[in-house]
Amino acid sequence: MTVSAKFNVNRAMCPSRLILEHVTSRWGVLVLATLIERPYRFSELRRAVDKVSEKMLAQTLQTLERDGFVHRDAKPVIPPHVEYSLTRLGHEAAEQVWGLARWTERRVPDVVKAREAYDEGRG
Amino acid sequence: MTVSAKFNVNRAMCPSRLILEHVTSRWGVLVLATLIERPYRFSELRRAVDKVSEKMLAQTLQTLERDGFVHRDAKPVIPPHVEYSLTRLGHEAAEQVWGLARWTERRVPDVVKAREAYDEGRG
DNA sequence: CTGAATCCTTCAAGATACTG
């Protein structure tokens, strides 16, 4: 599989938009948020991030690693031991999206009310 | 079409996650960013937001309106004249995502370098 | 002008099974 296929750089899109998609993706947000706390191993992350599949976790981690947000430390032992941690850049990214996530959470009640009002006029 | 089908509230997902998807969606970001400046008419928005289809613009606007971020003012004239503007909540949302977008843009060079380094070790 | 309705293509998520 080519790099461009693997990381979908084909879709014509400004670079920042692509980065934004990576850090705000379903699993990207959760992985970044989890790793703020401390480094995690692969299976640890699987358990920490509710119901993420192996495939999606691996994919998300690879994307974040390639973007320079996550550092992958594979210790040459048997059985394999791989630790994931945030880089400095990744920590910045995590704080940004986490800030947005917290704002969103604060505003959930407002949005819910708005939706009820909106749906009222439709049925 | 049911409301739940129209606004995909089916997928089990925490509410804040859904809101996050709306405001960070491909077109959501651009629409919010555009409306920060001033109110826009539908066709004006189409021209302002590069290459958005009618369908996606209408869909995005409806979602944002339902969430209480965008106000829709349809003037009862012929031909139709509809203006879209940000609510107070929408303005807050726009500032949040715009902040994230600007951070992302600032870090594009770092990410590009990280990607090059990453791809180097693969070929 | 501002949409709604329909069809169609593509693509990403998820499940499953397998490997070093």
Added chain:
DNA sequence: CAGTATCTTGAAGGATTCAG
């Protein structure tokens, strides 16, 4: 343990057409 390979399907997005 930490992934990869393959397959299937649902959903998102685009193009087009029609309507008030």
